[in-house]
Amino acid sequence: MKYISTRGNVAPIGFIDMFLMGLGEDGGLIVPESIPTVSGKQLDQWAKLSYQELMFEIFSLYTNDEIPADDLKRLIQESYAGFTSPDVLPLTTLNDSLHVLELFHGPTFAFKDVALSFMGNLYAYVAKKQNQVINILGATSGDTGASAISSVRGKEGIQICILHPNGKVSRVQELQMTTVQDDNVLNLAVNGNFDDCQQVIKELFADIPFKSKYHLRAINSINFVRILAQSVYYFYAYLKLSEKARENGVNFSIPTGNFGNIFSGYLAKKMGVPIKQLVLATNENNILERFIREGVYKPEGFRSTHSPSMDIQIASNFERYLYYFVGEDAVAVTARMEKFKQEGQLTFTEAEVARIQQDITAYSVGNEECLNTIRTYQERYGYLLDPHSACGIAAYEGAGRKDDGAFVSLATAHPAKFDEAIRLIGIEQQFPERIQELFDKPQQQVIVDNVKADIVARLEGFYRVYQ
Numbered sequence: 228m229k230y231i232s233t234r235g236n237v238a239p240i241g242f243i244d245m246f247l248m249g250l251g252e253d254g255g256l257i258v259p260e261s262i263p264t265v266s267g268k269q270l271d272q273w274a275k276l277s278y279q280e281l282m283f284e285i286f287s288l289y290t291n292d293e294i295p296a297d298d299l300k301r302l303i304q305e306s307y308a309g310f311t312s313p314d315v316l317p318l319t320t321l322n323d324s325l326h327v328l329e330l331f332h333g334p335t336f337a338f339k340d341v342a343l344s345f346m347g348n349l350y351a352y353v354a355k356k357q358n359q360v361i362n363i364l365g366a367t368s369g370d371t372g373a374s375a376i377s378s379v380r381g382k383e384g385i386q387i388c389i390l391h392p393n394g395k396v397s398r399v400q401e402l403q404m405t406t407v408q409d410d411n412v413l414n415l416a417v418n419g420n421f422d423d424c425q426q427v428i429k430e431l432f433a434d435i436p437f438k439s440k441y442h443l444r445a446i447n448s449i450n451f452v453r454i455l456a457q458s459v460y461y462f463y464a465y466l467k468l469s470e471k472a473r474e475n476g477v478n479f480s481i482p483t484g485n486f487g488n489i490f491s492g493y494l495a496k497k498m499g500v501p502i503k504q505l506v507l508a509t510n511e512n513n514i515l516e517r518f519i520r521e522g523v524y525k526p527e528g529f530r531s532t533h534s535p536s537m538d539i540q541i542a543s544n545f546e547r548y549l550y551y552f553v554g555e556d557a558v559a560v561t562a563r564m565e566k567f568k569q570e571g572q573l574t575f576t577e578a579e580v581a582r583i584q585q586d587i588t589a590y591s592v593g594n595e596e597c598l599n600t601i602r603t604y605q606e607r608y609g610y611l612l613d614p615h616s617a618c619g620i621a622a623y624e625g626a627g628r629k630d631d632g633a634f635v636s637l638a639t640a641h642p643a644k645f646d647e648a649i650r651l652i653g654i655e656q657q658f659p660e661r662i663q664e665l666f667d668k669p670q671q672q673v674i675v676d677n678v679k680a681d682i683v684a685r686l687e688g689f690y691r692v693y694q
């Protein structure tokens with residue numbers, strides 16, 4: 228298996244090189260040259276596998292044996308040892324057709340741990356094998372940063388800098404990132420929003436001399452390994468449902484911001500998971516919903532919502548979807564992305580919108596609707612949703628076709644991470660100990676304006692130069 232760029236100007240590379248490259252050096256996103264498929268028979272044979280065993284099988288289709296099987300198995304086992312559920316990702320049934328896949332039982336209580344616990348270990352493995360310094364640069368609206376820091380803090384050969392929007396993450400997210408005292412961690416709190424942070428890091432990844440000098444590495448979903456690791460939970464959810472529950476197929480409702488969570492489902496479907504509907508849930512930052520409903524991809528005023536991790540306008544993985552939408556034609560992707568850069572928007576024809584809607588159904592969730600959903604599900608099922616997971620459920624309620632098989636709604640964070648919203652509906656929750664203890668710890672972060680030169684100066688003072 229080789230990997231190429233959506234813009235067509237990266238010579239095919241192997242798995243480890245793809246992992247290290249992160250963003251394509253031509254500014255595109257990395258995708259596999261061809262997507263491996265899994266037959267129904269093979270899927271059935273995987274039904275009894277543990278999460279770790281399933282992940283090993285799926286990754287083996289992509290790694291070209293560049294990581295010996297025993298090493299890959301060990302890395303996977305170690306990555307999920309810190310998850311608190313024996314199932315890693317428990318599937319909770321709320322009613323005959325609605326199931327919630329809980330992706331938040333990792334060290335930082337959000338779904339990002341599913342991929343990043345593994346990626347942290349993989350970076351440490353590569354650093355050791357290749358005697359490399361790994362300088363990680365990431366942008367976060369709160370969860371990716373906390374999870375990435377947790378996965379590499381104190382690890383030899385790795386430095387990590389995370390940019391987050393100052394004052395626009397939840398209190399717990401901020402504490403999770405900034406109470407880490409290890410020397411290999413730098414938190415930059417940027418006076419701006421998540422899109423500003425993401426813009427800066429994408430520019431730095433596209434600056435090849437800078438990237439090479441520091442050997443910059445990505446943990447965001449621009450890195451295909453993130454997407455691949457997240458695709459595993461779609462297989463897992465499908466296989467965890469009883470044969471009876473999934474006899475008419477399976478559908479997913481997916482809280483989405485950077486398009487990574489849903490793109491992983493799109494990939495799993497292309498690999499052979501018999502998924503019928505992919506329902507994309509956004510909050511009031513609904514560029515993706517407008518793209519799917521109206522065929523206009525255009526950022527509009529940023530809003531702070533009760534689901535701050537999804538307060539995103541420009542979605543990284545949109546380009547990966549575009550690549551498959553235009554028939555894996557890198558020239559067409561480049562032309563459209565160039566147009567987007569020039570004109571600030573992309574429009575799609577009616578016929579194209581109809582095709583997009585065959586792939587994905589979209590629903591945007593207002594702030595009040597988000598809170599009402601949390602309240603209703605607490606009353607109806609005694610189940611406390613976090614505001615992001617509530618967007619997924621609201622989208623299932625508002626846009627899912629219920630007569631079309633089982634529905635799995637992805638629960639992407641623990642409600643304790645977003646107590647600001649939970650309190651608004653009058654619910655007082657007990658925090659898990661690992662969250663409660665954060666409130667007594669000192670914080671370390673550097674507040675910077677959204678000025679690229681200032682951010683670069685901070686990075687240059689922090690990263691080790693690769694010799």
Ligand SMILES: Cc1ncc(COP(=O)(O)O)c(C=O)c1O
Binds near residue numbers: 448482485487639
């Ligand atoms: C809790 C939570 N849910 C959902 C999402 C959406 O995921 P993605 O941006 O990968 O689509 C994010 C991050 O954006 C998140 O942190």
Ligand SMILES: N[C@@H](CCOP(=O)(O)O)C(=O)O
Binds near residue numbers: 367370446487537
């Ligand atoms: N919600 C994310 C935003 C970054 O997205 P990523 O999937 O590209 O890492 C976060 O919590 O930081």
